[in-house]
Amino acid sequence: MAGTKLIITCMKNEGPFILEWLAYHRSIGFDDFLVFTNDCDDGTVELLDCLAGHGLLTRMDNPYLQVEGAPNPQKGALAYAGGLDQVAAAEQILVSDVDEYVNIHAGDGTLDALWTAVGAEVDNISMQWRLFGSSDVDSYRDRWVTEQFDHCAPKFCPSPVQAWAVKTLIRTTGGKWPCGRFKQLGVHRPIEPGRGATRHTKWVDGCGRPVQDKFLEAGWRFGTHSYGYDLVTLNHYAVRSAESFVVKRDRGRVNHVTHDQGLAYWLRMNINMERDDSIRRHLPRARAEYARILGLRGVKTRHAAAAKAHRAKIRALLAREDMAAFYAEITxxxxxxxxxxxxxxxxxxxxxxxxxxxxxxxxxxxxxxxxxxx
Amino acid sequence: MSLPIVASLWIGGSLSFLERVCLKSFVDHGHRTILYTYGKVAGVPEGVEVLDANRIFPNDNYIRHAKSGSPAVHADAFRYRMIELQNVIWIDADILCMQPWDFRDQWVFGWEKPGKLVCNAVLGLPRFSKTLKKLNALCETEYPIPPWAPPEEKARLEAAAQAGRPVHVSELEWGVWGPSALTHFLNETGEMQHVLPQMAFYPISFRDRRDLLVPGDVIDAQLDAGCYGVHLWNRRLRRRIVTHENGVPHPDSFLGRALARHGIDTADHPIPDVPPGQVLTEREEAALHAAPRPSSSAPAGRPSAARAIPAAGAPDPSKLASQNPNVTARRPAALAALPVTEWKQSADYQRAIDELEGRTGNITGWLTPPEEPVKNDNILIVTSMKNEAPFILEWIAYHLGIGATHFLVYTNDCTDNTNAILDRLQALGHVTRKPNPWDPASGKKPQHEALNDAVKQDCYRQADWVLTIDVDEFVNIHVGDGTFADLFRAANYPNVISFTWKFFGNRGVHAYEDRPVTEQFTACAPEFIPKPRLGWGFKSMVHSSAPYARIGVHRPLGIEEEDAGKVRWVNGSGRAMPDQLLTNNGWRSTKRSLGYRLATLNHYVLRSTESFLVKRERGRINHTEHDQGLDYWTRRNYATETDDRIVARHALMRPHLDAFLADDTLRGLHADAVAWHKARIAYLKDQPDYRQLFDDLRDPDRPDALFIDKSTEELQQDPEEAEDAKAEDAKARAPSPTPERRLTPAAPLPSAQAVSVPASALDAPADARWDEGRAFAHARGGFHWEGPDNALMFVPNSKRLVVTFDNIHVTRAEGPRWPWGFDVLFNKMGASVLGVMGSQRNWFRHDFVHDSFEALAAQGFFERFDQVLFYGASMGGFGALTYQRLCPGANVLAIAPQSTMRAETLPDEDRWRWTQKLDWSARYEDAAGHLDTAGRVWVIGDPYFRPDYDQIVRLMGDNVTWLRTPFMGHQLPNAFLTMGMLKDLLYGAMEGTLDAPTFYRLFRARRDLPRFQHDLLMHAEERGKLRSALRICEYTLKKRDAGNIKRTRDRLKEELAAQGTRAAAE
Incomplete structure (x- = not known):
């Protein structure tokens, strides 16, 4: 039996945004999800556990505090995941976040179409981010992220450095490790190449072109020579609405707990220079899946609870003087x-x-x- | 994917049709198109959004090039700023869009000179582009030292800067911020890797720019699918259009067709006539308008845009085209003082001529008063005659009456008493007669020989004026009393006057009478007959002060450029002739130079029907080898108008004529001449061929020459061939419906039976629906081969073959089956037809079809035809593209075709699933990769309809043209039929003339397809383009009354209004 198509992700208080993300990625062909959570208080865990009960995903508490030498929750989780049977059973693995959407332009927009487009022999596809800004949306509403936000960074966006970061879809069949010829899952790409891995791995970028040789060794972003979105874009909704961003700021970033997500972060990541609504063509399919999942026992109420918690959090934060000022500034x-x-x-x-x-x-x-x- | 926004900047003046067509071409190809302007600009075409250029680049430090006054330097800086601030592609207002600009990248620029220079007339750069940053940094300094300047130049600029006198950008070489800067920085940053080939935007080089105005497909032949736009070189081209095309490009030129394609009317927004290099600085402009103006015509303030046509023809002094110091905007004083006899023709022609006079009046001036008095006493008329005896006295008397003083007449081979009459007139002192020194064996022309000799004569040397006209030409002067003297006065004493012909026809005057020709024939042509070009021929009178090398039949010749300032040349309206006439040797008036207001050259070329017989027998003076037959008559018999103004001048003629007839000798000679003429008529009418001609000429159904349009220069044609063709023409031109266009019929084909049937064909009839066609094919000497699910039907017809393939819809049709498009192809176009039919929707996947084509090819079947076209839609398109490889050189027209249905090749193709059961492993499974040997391949399809797109992109190649039908989906043939363009497509493909411009012109008809309107509307709404959506509604409602569209329009209006309120609130 063919292996699963797995997404591994870490979450902290992402409750209102989970369902759309799950439905969308199921609709394009992912069929297994491994979610690590830490420090959630907005109904994220409840919703995820409910979904897990319906067999849609696996949720675990993030074990990063137990993993030796793990610098942050995400890396700890990935190190831990490498030893799981669920991961070993996967034929395709993507490490991704709930604010990232795999937007495939090839064929009918499914994973299969993407693999067909790049060719049968390819092992890894590094999908480049396109940063989506707030699109001038100030208030949180329980509406689809993929519909609300279509303002984004230009295709050619060498600055900020984050704009061209990649996430890598791995086909594991080429090697003996859980992620193929590489020993370890990384946030952006598999790391620690096994013997011959750099020679034998067929690795392409979002245009289906082979990545540069040095990227095979290391690297988490593309430069002016391999940027591009011909076959796939990783839509990155880093800020969403201004209100949601206030919550995000309060929460701290999963991977950079010590950094302040202040004005400079907003300035850097809230890019509204162009429009890209190419993801809309996939939404009918996602909507059908969303409706199906929402119909599963207990899901609807838990989603509503998460949205409600998010709204409450927003209200609470904006009641604070410093946060209100921050909100006024970014809007x-x-x-x-x-x-x-x-x-x-x-x-x-x-x-x-x-x-x-x-x-x-x-x-x-x-x-x-x-x-x-x- | 939505198309990028394009934007341009327009500085000064209203837009002419040139800019209008360019901007409109982007709108028509679906681009949002923006025009930035400083202040109000007239003539912006519909669909173009106008925005204030100050919002990008404030006007406070506006820069013009010092040498040329051109605002281009400013425009350079503007475009770099604009694309730094907005996601738009810059276009110069002289880029004509040829197809939608659906570029993948945001780098949009192309070679103007491959490997050397990238022009910035089209420029798209990502906003984070380093090149863009560097360009803007360069434009920040007004005293740049271009890094790419040659070392000496750099040293000079650096030295000047060191010395505290830096050189301002406006004083540098042309284009320091322009293409050279762009090219330099693209190379420096490595962004040159994105450059598009020259074909993309600059396929027509500066050197070839004039071809844009040449009728025919000389331009189109150079363009291919990689051409996104054509740079029109406006700055130079607009000048040429004014000076050489009368301000209007030929309708069949590349530019003319573009105008038609985009619905731009040249008359609405003509090109302002400003000489090159005469772009005025603001200071000069101000000075000009402050200068005193002629009191009679000066409107207050600044004249409005060029479209205003002042009835009085008062040119704006700043717009005078002439460099001649003798030309001014001031009307000659005498012109106002002298009466002008008005003439009215049919309303349409009157309007045309009034507009023309108005338009030329706007740009041509009048003569300045002469510096010293001019001697105009001796006016000599030089002419050649052969057998004109009965017409001489009137002609001489009339011209004496209006002021001619002497006649130099050359005669040759006269058999009537022409010579005797002239000799008597010579004795009376009016005429000098010379035998024409012309030697018939010399190959030269008698009239030219006469003129060469004339200059040696004393009377010529003594003359102040020399006028060369023939005895059937009368100078009719409408100003003052109708004399030369009045004309000289009215025109401020010119030294050359050109009189334009007006043809006087016959209008049923069959019998010869000894009465003044000018009285008998008053039926004539209207004045507005730009074609045939003969119609506006002119003759000239030349003063001894005019600088010229020799006299020609029509005009003085050999005017040296340095003498141009001595020329005082006017037309028949007394207006200064355009400068370029001095050197171009033109002998016909043009829309720029025509003038009839003050004088006309009445040309009585036919006279009575009886006299015409004599004329024909004589042959024409100057074209002795031509036959003056029926066609000559038909082409000159203009009689729709009546002009009898010359009759009023008979008072001037009468005393002289009376005096002649009072002379016994002359009266007797004239009587002899009349008798001789009558006798000749009687004799000729007895000759069967002349009798026939006489009868033919009197045929009352013969159309007026006005309705015989033929633009070809009759004089240049081979006379015999032309004669036949014209006689044919004359018959065909009679008001009958245009005959159906047919392909050239050809000799009967060699018997089709010679082709042997492939082994896989069935012996027995396979499908009853084929019975009728089978019988037809056999009866016509064709064949009808049948396999289990397919049949090949061939019917010979001409040397052109169309191989037409069924699509899936027709396979299911009930009743007798014919090849797809058979009626049009066979009956209307007259092509031989090989129809490949199916009784099943099997994509021709059967050995029988493969074998049949291989058998035909092996037996040289296709070689019997001059041209072969493979044709089909969808499944039929697959067939056409697939089997053409057996007929190398064939053209292919494939509409929304498949390249293959093989799942391994195109796994995403999920239409017609059952095709997966067909055998895709055998021969001819894929059309892609086999198109190299074809002639031209046209593939028509919707680039936005993914399944078709995926099929079509596989087919691209050098000889393949993809004609795009955005948002039309897959069902194209029906749409083409509804739009009435299918037949034109077929003709074009058959003849190999189909090209993108033609296609898109035809394709404009789609705007009126309801389906297209709905799709476009939906698309616009989906993208949130409410204003575009509203425009679509308005357009649709203009064409048809549709309730749903009305509702949508109202809803859109409300939404827009609500948006406006919201915006205002914010």
Whole structure:
């Protein structure tokens, strides 16, 4: 029997966003999910356990505190996952997050179509992020992320460095380790190549072109030579609505617990320079699956509870003076304007945050006609 | 995928049709198109959005090139800023879009000179592009030292900067911020790897730009599927259109067809006539308008856009085309003082000529008053005659009456008493007669020989004016009393005057009478007859002060350029002739130079029917080898209008004529001439061929020459061949419906029976639906082969063969079956037809079909035809593309075809699942990869319909043209039928002339297909383009009354209004 098509992911308080993500990825061909959770208090665990009860996924508490030398929850979880039978049974593995959507342009948009497009002999496909901004959506609503947010970074977006990060879909059949010829699952790609792995692994980018040789050894992002989205885009909804972002900021990033997700992060990641709604063509299929899952016993109420918890969290946070100020800042017209013209900022300004942007820049962009509105 | 937004900048003036067609071409190909302007610009075509350029680049430090005054430097800087701020592709307003710009990348630019120069007339760069950053940085400094400048130049600029006198960008070489900068930075950043070939945007080089105006497909032949736009070189082309095309490109030129394709009317927005290099700076403009203006015509303030046609023909001084110092915008004072005899023709022609006079009046000027008095006393008329005796006295008397003083007449081979009459007139002092020194054996022309001799004569040397006209040409002057003197005065004393012909026809005057020709014949042509080109021929009178090398039949010749300033040349309206006429040796008036207001050259080329017999016998003076038969008559018999203004001038003629007839000798000679002429008529009418001609000429059903349009230059044709063709023409031109276009019939084919049946064919009839066709094929000497599920039916017809394949719909049709499109192909086009039919939808996957084609090829069947076209739609398209390989060189027209249905090759193809049961392992399983040997292959399909797209992309190759039908889906043939374009497609493909521009022109008809309108509307709404959606509704409702569209429109309006309110609230 052919192996499963597995997504491994870590979550902390992602309750309201789980169902859409699960339904979407099931609709394009993933059939197994391994979810590690830590420190959730918004109904994420309850919803996931309910879904697990229906056989749609496996949930585990994130064992990172038990894993020796694990620098953060995600890496700890991945190190742990490498030893699981569920992972060994997978034929395809993707390490991904709940704010990432595999948007396949080839054929009918399914995993099979993607593999057909890249060719039978390919082992790994590194899918490049496209950062999706808030699309000027301020408020959280229980609506689909993939429908609400279509403003994004330009195709050619060498800055910020995160824009071109990749996640790698692995076909495991080539080698003896759980992730093929590589020994270890990594966040962006399999790591620790086995003997001959760099020579024998057929590894392509999102256009189906072979990746550069040095990428076979290491690397988590593409450069100007291998960027591209001809066959697949990894839609990355890093900020979602401004309200949801306030919650995210409070939560801390899973992988970078110590960093502050402040204004500079918003400035860097909230890119609304172009529009890409290519994912919409896959949504009818996803909607059908969503409806089916929602119909499963207990799912609907737990999803509603998660959404409600999210709303409550937003209310609570915005009642705080510092958070209210932060929210006002990120929803200000100036920030919205900047998010359409990030190419005018220097790297220094990008890192330093919006206060460092000189007035002339605003003078220039304030009068520019907004053509994206259509 | 939605198409990128394109945007341009327009500085100054209203748009002419050139910019309009370019901008419109993007709108028509589905691009959102934006035009940035500083201030209001007139003539922006429908669908183009106008935005304030200050929002991108404020106008406060606007830069013009110092040498040329061109705003291009500013436009360079503007475009880089614009694409840094917005996701748009810059286009110059002279890029004509040829297909949707569905580029994968955001780098959009192309070679103008391959390997050397990338032009910036089309420029798309990602907003994070390094090249873009560098270009903008360069434009930040107004004193740049271009890094790519040659070392000496760099050193000079650096030295100047060191010395505190940096060189401003406007003083640098042309285009310092333009293509050279772009090319340099693209190379420096490595972004040059994205460059598109020259074919993409600059397929027509600057050198070949004039071809854009040449009728025919000289341009189209150079374009291929890789051509996204054509740079029209506007700055130069617009000038040429004015100077050489009368402001309107030929309708069959590349440009003319583009205008038609995009529905741009040249008359609405003509090209303003500004000489090159005469772009005025704002200061100059201000100075110009501050200058005193002629009081009679000066409108207050600045004249409006070029489209206004002042009735009085007062040119805007700033727009005067002429470089001639003798030309001014001021009307001659005498012109206002002298009366002008008005003439009215049929309304349409009157309107046309008024507009023309108005338009030329807007750009041509008048003569300045002469610096010193001009001597106009001796006016010599030079002419050649042969057997014109009865017409001489009137002609001489009339021209004496209006002011001619002497006549130099060359005669040759006269058999009537022409010579005697002239000799008597010579004795009376009016005429100098010379025998024409022309030697018939020389191959030269008598009239030319006469002129060469004339210049040696004393009377010529003494003359102030020389006019060369024939005895059937009368100068009719409408100003003042109708004399030369009045004309000179009215036109401010010119030194060349050209009179344009007006043809006077016969209008049923059959019998010869000894009465003034000018009185008997008043029926004439309208003045607006740009074609035939003969119609506006002119003759000229030349003053001794005019600089010229020799006199020609129509005009002075050999005017040296340095003498141009001495020329004072006017047309029949007394207006200055265009400068270029000095050197181009033109002998016909053009829409730029025509003028009839003050003088006309009445040309009585036919006179009475009886006299015409004599004329024919004589032969034409200057074209002795031509026959003056029925066709000559038909082409000159203009009689729809009446102009009897010359009759009023008989008072001037009468005293002279009376004096002649008072001279006994002359009266007697004239009587002899009349008698001789009558006798000749009587004799000729007895000759059977002349009798026949006489009868034919009197045929009342013969159409007026006005309705015989033929643009070819009659004089250049082989006379005999032309004669036949024209006689044919004349018959065909009679108001009968246009005959059905047919392919050339050819000699009967060698018997088709010579082809032997392949072994896999069945012996017995396979399907009763084929019975009728089988009988037809056999009766016509064709064949009908049948296999289990397929049949090949061949019917010979002409040397052109169409191999047509069934599609799945027709296989199921009930009743007698014929090959797809048989009626059109066989009956209408007259092609031989080989129909490949199916009784099952089996994609021709049977040995019988393969064997049949192989057998035909092996037996040289296809070689019997001059041209072969393989044709089919969908499954039929698969057939056409697949089997063409057995007939190398054949053209292929495949509509929404499949390349294969083999699942291993195209696993995503999920239509027609049952085809998987067919055998796709055998021969001819895939059309892709076998198109190299074909002639031209046209594949028509919807690039946005994924299944067809996936099929079609597999077929691309050098000889393959993909004609795109966006949003039309798979069901194309029906749509083409509804749009009435299927037949044109077939003709084009058969004749090999089908090309993208033709196709897209035809394809415009889709806008009126309800299905297309709905799809487009849905698409626009889905993308949230409410305004576009609203436009689609408005367009549709203009064409038809549709309730659902109305409702959608109302809903859209509400939504837009709500949006507006929201926006305002924010």
């Amino acid at each position: 200000s017209p100036r920030m919205k304007l900047l998010s359409r013209h990030l190419n005018l900022l220097t790297r220094g300004q990008m890192d330093a945050g919006p206060e460092s942007v000189p007035e002339e820049v605003f003078d220039r962009i304030e009068r520019v006609p907004d053509l994206m509105a259509g």
